[in-house]
Amino acid sequence: MIWILLALMTLITFYNRYALFSPLIKIPLGSRAQSFLRYTAPAILTSLWVPIVFVKDKNLNTNLTDPYLAAGLITVVVSLLIKKPLVIVITGLLAFSMIRIVVG
Amino acid sequence: MNTKSSPIWVTALLDIMPLSLAVIPWGILTGSLAIEVGLTPLQAQCMSLFVFAGAAQLASLNLLQLASPISSILASTFVISSRHLLYSAVFRRFAMSLPWYKRYPLAFLLTDEMFVVAENRRSKMGSFNFQYAVVAGLGFHFIWNVSTFLGIVLGSTINNLSDFGFEFAIAAIFIAMVIPLVKTSATFIAVLTSGVVVAVCEIFQVPNSILIAGVTGMAAGFGVEQYRGGAL
Numbered sequence: 001m002i003w004i005l006l007a008l009m010t011l012i013t014f015y016n017r018y019a020l021f022s023p024l025i026k027i028p029l030g031s032r033a034q035s036f037l038r039y040t041a042p043a044i045l046t047s048l049w050v051p052i053v054f055v056k057d058k059n060l061n062t063n064l065t066d067p068y069l070a071a072g073l074i075t076v077v078v079s080l081l082i083k084k085p086l087v088i089v090i091t092g093l094l095a096f097s098m099i100r101i102v103v104g
Numbered sequence: 105m106n107t108k109s110s111p112i113w114v115t116a117l118l119d120i121m122p123l124s125l126a127v128i129p130w131g132i133l134t135g136s137l138a139i140e141v142g143l144t145p146l147q148a149q150c151m152s153l154f155v156f157a158g159a160a161q162l163a164s165l166n167l168l169q170l171a172s173p174i175s176s177i178l179a180s181t182f183v184i185s186s187r188h189l190l191y192s193a194v195f196r197r198f199a200m201s202l203p204w205y206k207r208y209p210l211a212f213l214l215t216d217e218m219f220v221v222a223e224n225r226r227s228k229m230g231s232f233n234f235q236y237a238v239v240a241g242l243g244f245h246f247i248w249n250v251s252t253f254l255g256i257v258l259g260s261t262i263n264n265l266s267d268f269g270f271e272f273a274i275a276a277i278f279i280a281m282v283i284p285l286v287k288t289s290a291t292f293i294a295v296l297t298s299g300v301v302v303a304v305c306e307i308f309q310v311p312n313s314i315l316i317a318g319v320t321g322m323a324a325g326f327g328v329e330q331y332r333g334g335a336l
Contacts, residue, residue: 002147005174009164009181010154016185018211020192021199029196036326039294040190041223042285043321046295047302047314048216049278052271054299055306068272075276079283088283089122092276 065103071096116239119225122277123217124247129270130158131248135255137165145256152252156215156245160184187315190322191219198232206234213241220281227285290332294325 019025029037053072054061061069075092082088131152138148138161155161160181167177191214192199199207222237286292298321305313 002143005164005168005177006147006151006155008174008178009151009160012178012181013155013157013160013185013188014212016182016188017192017214018208019189020196021207021211023200029193032326032330033193034197035329036322037190037194039291039322039325040194040318041220042282042291043294043298043325044187044190044216044314044318045220045278045282046298046321047317049275049282050299050302050317051306051313052275053279054303058307058309060303060307068275071272072275072279075279076283079280083284085277085280085284086122088280089273089276092279093273096272096276 065099067096067099067103070099112233112236113239116221116236117243119221120217120240120243123221124244126270126273126277127158127217127244127248128251128254130162131251132255132258134158134161134165135252135257136259137162137169137255138252139256139259141165141168148256149249149253152249155181156212156248157181157185157188158215158248183312183315187216187318188214188219190318191216194219194223195232195237198234202234206238209238210234210241213238213245215241215244217244220278224281288329290325290328293328294321297321297324 020027049072053068056063056066056068064070071092074095075088078091079088082091134152135148138151139145143151151161163180163184164177167180192211195210195214199210202210218237218241221240222232225236226232282295286295298317301320302313302317304310305316310316
């Protein structure tokens with residue numbers, strides 16, 4: 001039962017990742033489709049990080065002493081100034097831990 | 105291999121490392137939850153080995169715990185992992201030129217994290233690199249499975265992982281990858297739109313918020329690009 005479920009889930013996740021690699025699918029991706037897909041990384045990634053920083057308990061997070069919001073905003077500002085991903089991440093994590101300690 | 109002049113696998117592993125470390129807590133959670141729900145240790149490990157999709161795995165385990173029907177578990181797996189269709193569309197151009205024995209592993213390893221680093225490198229270097237993508241994907245698969253294994257061994261002794269703030273590490277990594285991509289007003293509008301839409305969806309508890317917000321943001325960016333292109 002569980003094995004069958006695992007096998008079907010494997011097929012589904014693999015299908016979603018493989019679908020457009022298949023030569024059997026003849027959809028031509030023209031230049032307009034390519035332009036549309038260029039926004040995949042910025043748009044999807046944003047929809048993954050914004051809820052962590054800006055949403056708290058199903059509400060807009062407006063508490064500037066909240067470590068997620070405060071450190072998130074600091075990380076955004078740092079990323080505008082410095083383009084080195086590792087520096088941005090480390091600064092963000094340091095800000096997060098320090099705000100946590102201070103706010104308790 | 106010609107590792108002296110081009111240690112591309114080293115670059116790939118270094119690039120995927122921060123993202124791999126950030127998911128360790130989620131791997132542990134997935135492993136321990138699988139045991140708690142009643143999977144055998146072998147089944148729990150195989151889930152991470154083969155299904156290999158963190159969000160879909162966690163959602164399906166939660167549904168199993170609620171004794172949900174198989175059909176709804178499979179539907180949730182499909183919807184949650186459907187954003188990978190977009191990634192496979194982005195890499196289609198490169199993948200189509202590869203033989204099947206390279207396309208299959210590339211597809212299997214195509215996670216959020218692998219997509220991000222491979223796409224980041226493609227935009228920096230100007231061309232897609234198969235070896236880089238596969239090594240990054242394998243590194244991530246390895247860490248995901250080791251952390252699942254830890255979760256299986258530790259069982260349910262680790263609770264309240266969200267209290268440690270690991271989620272913030274993921275946010276910080278994605279911010280560090282997204283903001284440098286914002287070079288045109290179209291990309292800015294794409295990011296702004298998906299950010300606003302995902303927040304609204306989450307607040308009003310609209311399901312599939314990531315997919316809805318992502319596609320809306322992509323359409324907004326594309327719209328701005330087309331409008332300006334047409335006007336100029």
